[in-house]
Amino acid sequence: MSAYLSALMTLLQPVNFIMMYLCALVGCILGAIPGLSGGLGITLILPLTFALTKELSFAMLLGMYVGGVSGSFIAAVLVGIPGSAASIATCYDGYPMTKKGKAAKALSIGIVGSFIGTFCSIIVAMLCSGLIADIALALGPWEYFSLCIMAITMVIGLSNGSIYKGLLAAFIGLWMSFIGADSVTNQLRFTFGNTNLYGGINVICLLMGVFALQQVATSYAKGQQEMPEVDTKSLGGIGLGIKDLVENARCIIVSLLIGLGIGFLPGMGSGISNLIAYGQAKNMDKHPEKFGTGYDPGIWATEVSNNAGVGGALIPMISLGIPGDATTVLLLSAMTIHGLTAGPMFIQTNPDLAALIFLAVLISSVTIVITELATKRWFPYLLKAPYHYLFGAILMICFMGAFSSTTSMFSVYLVLGFGLLGIVMDMFGMPSTPLMLAFILGGKIESYFRMGCSYAKGDMTTFVTRPISLIFILIAVFSVVGPIISKSLKKRKAAK
Amino acid sequence: MKKINRTYVMGIVCLLLAAFIAWQTTTIPERLVSNEPGPKAFPFIAAGGIALFAILSMIFDGPKESAKGNEPYLDKAGWIRMAVIMAEVLVFCFAMQFIGFWITSMAGMFAFVWTLKGDKKINVIFAVILCVALGSICYFGFTRGFHIPLPSGSLWKSLGIKMP
Numbered sequence: 001m002s003a004y005l006s007a008l009m010t011l012l013q014p015v016n017f018i019m020m021y022l023c024a025l026v027g028c029i030l031g032a033i034p035g036l037s038g039g040l041g042i043t044l045i046l047p048l049t050f051a052l053t054k055e056l057s058f059a060m061l062l063g064m065y066v067g068g069v070s071g072s073f074i075a076a077v078l079v080g081i082p083g084s085a086a087s088i089a090t091c092y093d094g095y096p097m098t099k100k101g102k103a104a105k106a107l108s109i110g111i112v113g114s115f116i117g118t119f120c121s122i123i124v125a126m127l128c129s130g131l132i133a134d135i136a137l138a139l140g141p142w143e144y145f146s147l148c149i150m151a152i153t154m155v156i157g158l159s160n161g162s163i164y165k166g167l168l169a170a171f172i173g174l175w176m177s178f179i180g181a182d183s184v185t186n187q188l189r190f191t192f193g194n195t196n197l198y199g200g201i202n203v204i205c206l207l208m209g210v211f212a213l214q215q216v217a218t219s220y221a222k223g224q225q226e227m228p229e230v231d232t233k234s235l236g237g238i239g240l241g242i243k244d245l246v247e248n249a250r251c252i253i254v255s256l257l258i259g260l261g262i263g264f265l266p267g268m269g270s271g272i273s274n275l276i277a278y279g280q281a282k283n284m285d286k287h288p289e290k291f292g293t294g295y296d297p298g299i300w301a302t303e304v305s306n307n308a309g310v311g312g313a314l315i316p317m318i319s320l321g322i323p324g325d326a327t328t329v330l331l332l333s334a335m336t337i338h339g340l341t342a343g344p345m346f347i348q349t350n351p352d353l354a355a356l357i358f359l360a361v362l363i364s365s366v367t368i369v370i371t372e373l374a375t376k377r378w379f380p381y382l383l384k385a386p387y388h389y390l391f392g393a394i395l396m397i398c399f400m401g402a403f404s405s406t407t408s409m410f411s412v413y414l415v416l417g418f419g420l421l422g423i424v425m426d427m428f429g430m431p432s433t434p435l436m437l438a439f440i441l442g443g444k445i446e447s448y449f450r451m452g453c454s455y456a457k458g459d460m461t462t463f464v465t466r467p468i469s470l471i472f473i474l475i476a477v478f479s480v481v482g483p484i485i486s487k488s489l490k491k492r493k494a495a496k
Numbered sequence: 497m498k499k500i501n502r503t504y505v506m507g508i509v510c511l512l513l514a515a516f517i518a519w520q521t522t523t524i525p526e527r528l529v530s531n532e533p534g535p536k537a538f539p540f541i542a543a544g545g546i547a548l549f550a551i552l553s554m555i556f557d558g559p560k561e562s563a564k565g566n567e568p569y570l571d572k573a574g575w576i577r578m579a580v581i582m583a584e585v586l587v588f589c590f591a592m593q594f595i596g597f598w599i600t601s602m603a604g605m606f607a608f609v610w611t612l613k614g615d616k617k618i619n620v621i622f623a624v625i626l627c628v629a630l631g632s633i634c635y636f637g638f639t640r641g642f643h644i645p646l647p648s649g650s651l652w653k654s655l656g657i658k659m660p
Contacts (some may be wrong), residue, residue, distance in 0.1 A: 044644070178542065187535040190517075217582060220578075220611070222574060223579045388609045392608035395585070412592060428502055448540045451532075453532045
């Protein structure tokens with residue numbers, strides 16, 4: 001307790017507090033711009049922290065981290081382009097709600113959902129990080145492999161239209177993830193002698209091409225250049241009541257648990273949890289047909305789960321020294337730079353700093369939610385900007401983001417290529433989300449499978465003989481077979 | 497003229513892709529690694545999955561699409577608009593490499609605005625000022641403020657001109 005009090009006093013010192021708040025604000029802005037992220041902000045300020053105290057450094061870095069994750073829903077809600085992979089599913093209901101003239105409500109759900117996710121997950125992390133880390137350690141590559149498969153199949157269940165086209169898109173995404181050096185033997189695959197492909201395809205390029213460029217090009221080609229109407233009367237206040245929270249309590253709790261669960265698994269992140277939580281929310285809702293039309297639970301599920309990943313990702317970082325996602329890799333580097341070793345002994349040897357890390361996230365999430373709620377009334381005015389100015393600027397910024405992600409022109413051409421792929425997929429009625437998720441998880445699926453086989457001395461049955469792994473596989477099978485069986489049963493009933 | 501069923505076209509394209517992946521996978525040299533499937537296994541699985549679901553989609557989704565009446569994805573004017581915007585993006589990418597991000601961002605954004613406006617009238621002076629301001633803020637903000645390099649243009653380098 002004294003460690004937390006001491007950390008609180010340190011964080012509330014004017015310089016520390018102001019710098020943490022400014023970083024959270026910058027992170028929020030970076031997160032809201034498609035192609036940029038809080039991770040970029042952390043990369044930028046990391047060298048600055050070399051000369052600063054540990055306390056100020058971590059206050060700034062964690063402020064940036066929380067701001068980046070919290071802000072990524074803004075572009076998804078307002079223009080239907082995800083700020084990062086963490087808010088892909090937010091577009092499904094956030095943007096349709098904006099199109100209905102309810103941008104203020106969609107933003108409110110995003111802001112409050114993000115806050116609930118971050119706040120609750122960090123409380124859980126503070127109370128039981130040791131216990132959760134032990135669970136994470138008990139899981140092996142077999143469970144991780146099965147979980148990844150389950151994640152993809154659950155998302156395919158989301159695809160409107162044909163399940164076969166969803167699976168087809170997932171296998172194309174899976175293949176794309178194998179481009180580059182193989183993670184186990186470092187063998188080059190599908191690089192065609194191009195050195196730019198040795199490290200694989202950058203996820204930002206795929207995101208910007210398949211979502212942003214495709215959307216701008218097809219909406220222009222189809223002549224859909226009208227901006228959604230903004231209901232300016234409802235812009236003030238929080239925009240939500242206790243009733244909204246109570247009505248969506250079940251969805252919020254389940255999404256929180258999914259976000260935490262996915263977040264604490266090493267290597268997994270909010271890019272995956274938001275899609276799984278959305279799928280789960282759709283499956284357990286009484287009105288699954290309303291999803292995709294601007295339905296509240298669709299936004300609650302994605303925003304709570306992707307922000308819950310913050311607390312989830314910090315657990316393995318602090319307790320095991322294993323990064324939970326790409327951004328915690330940078331935080332782990334910062335720890336190394338400051339001469340700290342994350343791992344099972346970290347909390348015992350550095351109780352003050354561990355408390356400071358948790359409290360910095362907590363305070364940043366509170367300052368960000370207050371700022372977002374106070375400034376929320378101005379966000380929808382972005383939609384008052386004419387379509388051609390807004391989307392012209394978005395196109396330019398997307399290419400800038402793609403270039404800055406690798407500082408290579410190759411990434412810029414990749415965005416163009418993936419934009420074409422997105423258009424072709426749209427033309428064929430193939431959903432892009434399974435492709436995206438399979439691409440994010442493909443490398444992990446392969447390396448966990450190969451590691452699992454290697455650890456079990458070539459015995460592949462371990463994937464079904466370990467109980468947790470088997471449960472994940474059964475859920476995966478049911479997610480694919482279930483909708484097909486239910487469709488045929490409905491057809492039979494209708495025929496009778 | 498009989499309209500093309502897009503699902504069948506997609507199926508054929510995906511089957512060709514699967515064949516290409518499978519052929520490319522056979523060319524991957526395999527190092528002897530015990531107790532694990534090696535680097536070829538998953539690409540083969542991906543190729544197999546693509547082929548399988550392309551066929552299933554043609555069998556189950558193809559007839560449904562034919563029954564629906566096969567509405568065209570875009571009309572002729574739509575295809576022209578699509579070609580124009582994609583050509584602009586292509587020129588934007590090349591220009592970014594050769595004349596650098598600063599000039600390209602300003603000129604490119606103006607071109608995007610001009611194209612996306614369609615039949616609407618815009619204030620050209622305002623559009624120019626906006627594009628110059630936003631392009632400059634992005635370029636100098638990134639290169640000077642954050643020290644993140646953006647393309648400065650190979651043309652200027654070859655001419656010995658130093659761009660800001």
